[in-house]
Amino acid sequence: MKETYPSKAQFNDFDFRELPIGVYMTSLDGQFIVANRAMRQMLKLPLAGDLDANITQFYANPEDREAAIQAAVKLAKQGKNVERGILFLRVGERELYVEDYCKILQDDNGQATGFVGCMVDITNDYETKQHEKELQERVEELRFDIGRILHANTTTLMMVKQTLDAVAEAFEPKPYRDMAVPQAEEVESILTEQGNLLASAIDRLLQSADEARRLKALPENHWAKLQGFSDFLREYKERIPTPELYPVTLRKLANEVGQIHAAIAPGHLSRESVRELQNSAWHLERLTNLIEVLETRAAVIQMDYTIHSLREFITTDKREDIPRKNMSVKALIEECARRMAEYARSLKIDIDHKEVEDADVNVVEQDMIRALNNLLHNAIKYSWRRDPERTKPAWVSVRANVVGGQVHIEFENWGVPVKREEIETGKIFELGYRGELSKDRGRLGTGIGLTDARRVAEAHGGRLEIESHPALRVTRNEKSEKYYRQPFLTKVTMILPVAGRT
Amino acid sequence: MKIKVLWVEDSARLELRKLTGPIYISGNYDMNLAEDATSAVRYLQSKVYDAVVLDMRLPPGIDDYWINIYRDRGEDKADARLGLELAGWMFNGRSANAPFSPPGWLTPYHVGVFTVENDNSVHSKLNELGIRVFQHKTAGLADTILIDIIKRIVEQGAGLVRAGKGESDGNPV
Known part of the structure; x- marks a missing residue:
């Protein structure tokens, strides 16, 4: 055989x-x-x-x-x-x-x-495993350190915000109704008014005495400077090409006028004119400082949220498993709106959540609130004012509706675009990725909000969808420079199974 | 006559806005602001400046050339360092495969760098390009720092004119 x-x-x-x-x-x-x-x-x-x-x-x-x-x-x-x-x-x-x-x-x-x-x-394999183990230990240490540092920074930010609150409250009488950053038109109007008052005060001081007395009170270059400031104040919008820079520039000018006032030798000029100069400069400086304080306060609130959300994200999988429970979508949205209220107020943005069809979802409460908060926060952060007159505050819409056993929770805002390519390639969901246009006006962010929200949605058997398109159709030509400068209507939808119908 | 300045800086309206006040109220400067690489190129091609103050971490703007570089480097301003790339284009433009040419009037003595980047690789690249004015961005700077940088650039240029040469005077500013 x-x-x-x-x-x-x-x-x-x-x-x-x-x-x-x-x-x-x-x-x-x-x-x-x-x-x-x-x-x-x-x-x-x-x-x-x-x-x-x-x-x-x-x-x-x-x-x-x-x-x-x-x-x-x-x-x-x-x-x-x-x-x-x-x-x-x-x-x-x-x-x-x-x-x-x-x-x-x-x-x-x-x-x-x-x-x-x-x-x-097994040297290579063993060393790789050892290296991985060491890296993992290092990651754990870093995570601990980052969590601790972020916590410490959050505490510092609370202190900064409270100090800014106190400083803003000390500006009495307040020209603005609340602690929100005033709208650009409001700022321009009040700066123009106070700027004109200071320009008039400078003019009156210049006319209040003859040249000989003027030169006894102040050196010639100071008078030239004052004359220059008066001209500048009357046409500051032409001189400063960027409206965001009006307050800082006029603050500096008012401060310099204050310094010149302090140098005036007494007894040569009309006392009333000198006092008027001092008061007008002081008012303008005070006003511009208040605007700066309110803007800084809004930035601190934003930073506080960013740090808080980063810390939550970093420590998420370190927490023990938390059981899921049935929760009403309406209650979740209301909780998010409550948590975001101060941030929205600081930017003068309303949260409209009247159109909410209620349903229960089976969720890990902490994770779901964090995810929905991220979406609401983004909607607020990337909003512009939408009415042409810019008199009404901006708003974001939060809606919910039940479709075939799923609840669609939508967050819609009118403002900064998300590029079509970023949506189509899924880049916008990548961890750490910040939309190309998201830095518009220095908006802070970590690039984890959408990633985390999508992760949470998927962990709950759901998904996240995003769409962004021009709101006014100023131009449909994507190659045009104007295309991504026009306002976009951006809608992020979290779709979750209704509880008991998974 | 006013000194013509181009400030290439994407944080000029916000974090660094306090630096603009002294510039505007002094009445001595005619300043343009470019907030990305594309805008910077357009300003440089349309006007002659006495001083160009350049940040290193810049967004690309809408031009594909800058967008592609930005993407290739991970779409992060810190990694992309488009400011450095922009400086490279200014002085090696024709060899940098850019589809547009740098303006003929521009020399390294028109440029100063104002950035948070302070590592050796940035310094050595700026040195290679002949850019001598450098200012590290730190929190403790006075609000007149931008004027100081502009003055340093302008004085450097004036020094060259006095020395009657178009090349380096051998004295870093």
């Missing part, structure tokens, strides 16, 4: 020294009796002939050898072999991690006499 291959005979006749792993036999004290070619290569021993080498000399820590023998003897007494012992060896300069599988050899009296076994070089 013809032999079929591979055959049992082949196995019986196989020379195990040919195996591509190290095969060895040593005496109890570690002296090599036999070592195959792979073993010799591994330990850089002569590839042929008798060996005069001892395994102990390759142990990176010689004391490990004794421990290994003790462990092997103990296992032998239990009728077991050494399986997958990891040995740390050193061959020349190279450190070597090997997996060792061995059987203890005994004489006729049952005394241990040596070992027979095989070794596999």
Whole structure:
């Protein structure tokens, strides 16, 4: 009968020294009796002939050898072999991690006499795993540190915000009704009014005395400067090309007028004119400072949210599993609106959440509120005022409706666009990615809000959808410079299964 | 005559806005603001400036050339360092594969860098390009820092004119 291959005979006749792993036999004290070619290569021993080498000399820590023998003897007494012992060896300069599988050899009296076994070089794998383990430990440490630092910064921000509140409250009487950043038109109007008052005060001071008396009161360059300031104030909108820079520029001007006022030598100019100059400069400086304080306050509230949300995100999977519970969508939206109220107020943006069809969803409350908060926060952050007269506050719409066993929770805003390409490629959902246009007017962000919201939606058996298109159709030409400068209507929808209908 | 300045800076309207007040009220400067690489190129091609103050971390704007570089570098302003790329275009424009040429009037002595970046690689690249005026952005700077940088650039240019050469005078500013 013809032999079929591979055959049992082949196995019986196989020379195990040919195996591509190290095969060895040593005496109890570690002296090599036999070592195959792979073993010799591994330990850089002569590839042929008798060996005069001892395994102990390759142990990176010689004391490990004794421990290994003790462990092997103990296992032998239990009728077991050494399986997958990891040995740390050193061959020349190279450190070597090997997996060792061995059987203890005994004489006729049952005394241990040596070992027979095989070794596999796992250095690369072992080092990679060690490296991963170290990295993981480092990540944990960093996560802890970041969490702690973010917490400390949140506390500092609270202090900063409270101080800014107190400073803003000290501006009495307040020209603005609340603590919100005033609208651009409001700012322009009041700056123009106060600017004109200061310009008139400068003009009256210039006319209040003849040249000789004027020069006794102030050096000539100061008078030239005052005249220049008066001209500047009357046409500040033409002189400052960027409206956002009106307050800081006029603040600096008013401050310089204040310094010139302080240098006026007494007794040469009309007291009323000098006082009027001082008061007008003080009012303008005070007003512009108030605008700056309110804008900084809004930025601090925004930063506080960003830090809070980053901290939540970083520590999310460190928390123990929190059980899900059924919650009303309406209650979730109301909670988010409540949490975002101060931020929305600071930017004068209304949250409209009247159109909410209620349904229950089965959620991890903390995660779902964080995710919905992220979406509402984004909607507020990226809003512009939408009425052409810009008299009404901007608003964001939060809606919910139930469609075929799913609830669609929509967050819609009118303002900063999301580029079509960013949606189509899914880039907008990448962790750490911030939309190309999202930095419009220095808006802060971490690039985790949408990623986190989508992750939470998916963990709840749902999904996230986003659409963004021109709101007014100023131009439909995507290559036009104006295309992404026009307002966009952006809608982010979280779609979740209604509870009990998953 | 007013000194013509181009400030290439995407934070000029917000975080750095306090630096603009002294410029405007001094009445000595005619300043344009470019908030991205595309706008910077357009301003530079349309007007001759006495001083160009350049940030390193810039968004690309709408031009595909800058957008592509920005994308290739991970779409992050800090990694993309488009300001450095812009400086490279200014002085090596024809060899930088840019589809548009830098203006002929522009020399490294018209340019100063104002940035948070302060590492050796930035310094060595600016040195290679011959840009000598550098100011590190830190929180403790006075609100007149922009005027100081402009003055340094203008004085550097004036020094060259006095020395009657168009090349380096060997005295870094």
